[in-house]
Amino acid sequence: MNSLVSIIIPCYIQAQYLDETLQSVLAQTYDKWECIIVNDGSPDITDEVAKVWLDRDNRFKYIYKENGGLSSARNAGLRVAMGDFIQFLDADDYLDSRKLEFSLKAVQFDIENNIIISNFRMFVNDPAQSSIPYCKLSADLFNFDKLLYDWENGFTIPIHCGFFAVSLFLHFRFPEELKAKEDWILWILIYKNNCKTIFIDRPLALYRKNPNSMTQSVDMLDDFIRAYQYLKPYLSAEEYQKLTIVLLTRYYKSAGYFKGRLNQVKVTNTYRLGFLLKKIVLKLRILKTCKYFFEKLIK
Numbered sequence: 001m002n003s004l005v006s007i008i009i010p011c012y013i014q015a016q017y018l019d020e021t022l023q024s025v026l027a028q029t030y031d032k033w034e035c036i037i038v039n040d041g042s043p044d045i046t047d048e049v050a051k052v053w054l055d056r057d058n059r060f061k062y063i064y065k066e067n068g069g070l071s072s073a074r075n076a077g078l079r080v081a082m083g084d085f086i087q088f089l090d091a092d093d094y095l096d097s098r099k100l101e102f103s104l105k106a107v108q109f110d111i112e113n114n115i116i117i118s119n120f121r122m123f124v125n126d127p128a129q130s131s132i133p134y135c136k137l138s139a140d141l142f143n144f145d146k147l148l149y150d151w152e153n154g155f156t157i158p159i160h161c162g163f164f165a166v167s168l169f170l171h172f173r174f175p176e177e178l179k180a181k182e183d184w185i186l187w188i189l190i191y192k193n194n195c196k197t198i199f200i201d202r203p204l205a206l207y208r209k210n211p212n213s214m215t216q217s218v219d220m221l222d223d224f225i226r227a228y229q230y231l232k233p234y235l236s237a238e239e240y241q242k243l244t245i246v247l248l249t250r251y252y253k254s255a256g257y258f259k260g261r262l263n264q265v266k267v268t269n270t271y272r273l274g275f276l277l278k279k280i281v282l283k284l285r286i287l288k289t290c291k292y293f294f295e296k297l298i299k
Contacts, residue, residue, distance in 0.1 A: 001104045005033040006083030006166070009091055010073030015044040017092035017208070022053050022060070024127070024206075025089070030100040033087075035060045036077040041067030046091075071174035071182045078169055086164040093160050094127045094206035103163035106198045114195040116163040117142060118204035127206045137161065139199040144191040148239065149246050151184050159183045161205045168195065181227035192234060 007025055011018060018037075025035045037050045037060060053060045065076055074088065085104070089095060103116040119137050121130035135155040140146070168190055174182045224247060232240055 001108055002032065003084040003104060003107075004082060005030070005085045005087055005100050005104075005163075006077070006081035007033055007035040007087045007089055008038065008074060008077030008081065009035065009089050010038045010040055010070055010077065011046045011050075011091040012040040012042045012067065012070075012073070013044055013046075014091040015042065015046045015049050018046060018049045019052075020127070021089065021091055021094060022049075024095045024097070025060075026053075026057060027097040028095065028100045029098050030104060033059060033100060034082060036080060037062050038073040038077045039064045040069070040073040041065060068176060069179055071176045071178060074182075075173045075176065078173065081166065084166055086166055086169065088159045088162065088164075090160065092208045092210070093158070094123070094208070095160065096202075096204040096206065099163070099204040102200055102202065102204060106200055109198070114165045114168055115142075115190070115197045116200060117157065117161050117197055118163070118200040118202055120158055120161050120205040120207050121203040122207050122209050124209050130203070130206055133203075133207065137199070138201075139197070142191070142197045142199065144188070144194075147184075147187045147191055148235075148243060151187075153246075153250060156183070157187060158205055158207045159186070160207075164190075175230055178223075178226055178230060180223035185227060185230065188231065189234060 009018075009021065009025075022035070022037075025033070035053075037053070039046045039050065039062070041064075047064070050060075050062050054062055061080070063076055063080065065073070078086070085107075087095075087100065087103075099118065103118070106116045117137065120133050122133050123130045137155065137157065141150075141155055141157075172186070172189060175185055178185065228240075228243060228247060231243070235243065
């Protein structure tokens with residue numbers, strides 16, 4: 001296969017990792033690629049690091065733009081990408097040297113597939129010292145229902161596990177109004193259109209552990225609410241209603257308000273819980289659904 005692969009790397013305050021990430025691109029055993037480095041208005045030395053690589057190999061391309069967020073940076077890369085396939089890679093992550101080669105070989109076996117997904121491992125400082133991932137990917141996860149209802153309930157798919165046919169992006173761009181959950185939106189909308197997948201059960205993507213990353217908590221609810229509202233036009237009424245129940249169930253349980261503290265709440269009727277419930281119910285506009293849901297839960 002003689003296809004061009006466009007590797008898109010958005011960069012914002014990650015200059016300290018960028019050199020290592022770009023080295024993993026240069027080390028690819030498949031060499032027909034372009035690497036688009038998108039500087040999203042980063043105030044660090046991303047510009048200097050990128051210029052070293054531009055001088056080193058003309059397959060590296062560079063875009064500077066005003067800060068607009070991760071989705072905006074990825075979209076900027078998509079607009080100039082010339083490849084037949086798209087490989088996303090965040091500026092602090094890493095690719096196995098055979099990622100492109102194995103993905104393209106898989107495409108050759110079944111040209112009707114739109115996405116190749118590989119497994120992954122995790123690392124902190126040295127990609128050579130990787131560890132088991134926070135979830136084990138398997139082929140049964142790659143369908144619309146699993147992605148819609150079970151995302152972050154035992155699994156997510158790091159975006160650099162994917163290897164995408166460029167045709168998937170003819171009518172898709174990352175939602176720039178969202179500041180989180182953009183990967184989830186991508187996977188859902190792609191699988192909503194019944195895309196086909198080949199799974200490579202080898203860790204060809206390496207995901208850097210970030211000790212400063214957000215943990216799953218009530219503080220993440222606003223991000224999920226915005227993402228859920230963004231998805232509403234793309235979902236049936238039944239899908240959206242089920243999704244809101246999944247949201248409420250999962251995040252109240254994870255916050256410890258249900259199960260462990262439900263009896264206490266029923267006695268104290270705490271202002272904090274009441275206020276939070278009201279906030280989410282109003283945002284999701286599902287008063288009738290919530291009334292039914294909580295009546296069933298508390299009985």
